[in-house]
Amino acid sequence: MLSFLKKIIRQLLFPQQCLGCQKENQILCPECLKSIRQLSWQVCPLCEKSVTKNGEICRSCRQQTNVSLDRLLVVADYKDKLLATAIHYLKYKFVKKLAAPLSQIMIEKLRKSSLPIPDLIIPVPLHPYRLRWRGFNQSELLAQEIASQLLPSLEIPLVKNLVNKKRYTTPQRKIKKYRQRQENVRHSFQINKDFDWQQINRSSQKNLNNLHVLLVDDVSTTGATLFTLAREVKKLQPKSISAIVLGRQH
Numbered sequence: 647m648l649s650f651l652k653k654i655i656r657q658l659l660f661p662q663q664c665l666g667c668q669k670e671n672q673i674l675c676p677e678c679l680k681s682i683r684q685l686s687w688q689v690c691p692l693c694e695k696s697v698t699k700n701g702e703i704c705r706s707c708r709q710q711t712n713v714s715l716d717r718l719l720v721v722a723d724y725k726d727k728l729l730a731t732a733i734h735y736l737k738y739k740f741v742k743k744l745a746a747p748l749s750q751i752m753i754e755k756l757r758k759s760s761l762p763i764p765d766l767i768i769p770v771p772l773h774p775y776r777l778r779w780r781g782f783n784q785s786e787l788l789a790q791e792i793a794s795q796l797l798p799s800l801e802i803p804l805v806k807n808l809v810n811k812k813r814y815t816t817p818q819r820k821i822k823k824y825r826q827r828q829e830n831v832r833h834s835f836q837i838n839k840d841f842d843w844q845q846i847n848r849s850s851q852k853n854l855n856n857l858h859v860l861l862v863d864d865v866s867t868t869g870a871t872l873f874t875l876a877r878e879v880k881k882l883q884p885k886s887i888s889a890i891v892l893g894r895q896h
């Protein structure tokens with residue numbers, strides 16, 4: 647009886663069954679991971695109408711607005727139940743090991759795309775308050791895997807503290823109106839003045855000249871968070887700013 651109870655408790659605390667097929671010993675088995683509905687085309691992240699090769703901002707949006715983000719690559723369809731469940735378990739049930747399989751589909755997508763090879767990877771920062779609550783930054787876990795595995799022989803620098811989240815914002819998914827979402831994240835990121843530029847071998851030149859930057863987040867809603875972060879990163883004059891997310895949640 648006691649061991650039965652122990653098993654139940656352990657499974658509640660540390661689910662060891664695949665979220666898709668309940669097979670033992672893997673949180674998301676390769677077959678179920680493969681079954682997640684990937685997007686077969688990409689759209690402009692602003693209007694979400696024009697089809698663009700790698701999720702580039704379309705020409706008409708570019709003419710109307712001044713955006714710093716060059717493109718947003720979306721891996722899969724957030725309406726896919728398994729994907730939504732896996733992201734929920736990662737973020738709200740704190741199942742950190744889901745970052746490994748989930749990052750695999752991001753890496754595959756990046757390899758199939760024609761994105762510039764990133765020179766550095768920046769996970770979307772969390773406010774310290776939220777970081778304390780969750781105990782980890784889910785975007786950082788995904789970014790870490792991408793940084794170490796995207797290129798077979800080279801680790802891409804993962805830069806965690808170049809930009810700080812300075813203002814605590816309400817989670818975007820809790821805000822319904824687009825304008826309010828934009829307002830919510832405005833000015834919420836700031837370049838860290840104490841950043842150690844040695845980290846990316848730039849001790850004399852404190853900018854990102856000639857470097858391709860990749861921003862990583864788990865999900866994007868309106869894209870407002872990524873656009874705002876890109877605007878701040880753009881101040882350091884990188885060659886390009888791309889972003890990747892697992893899905894878009896509307």
Ligand SMILES: [Zn+2]
Pocket residue numbers: 664665666667668669674675676677678679
């Ligand atoms: Zn499975």
Ligand SMILES: [Zn+2]
Pocket residue numbers: 690691692693694695696703704705706707708
């Ligand atoms: Zn557009």
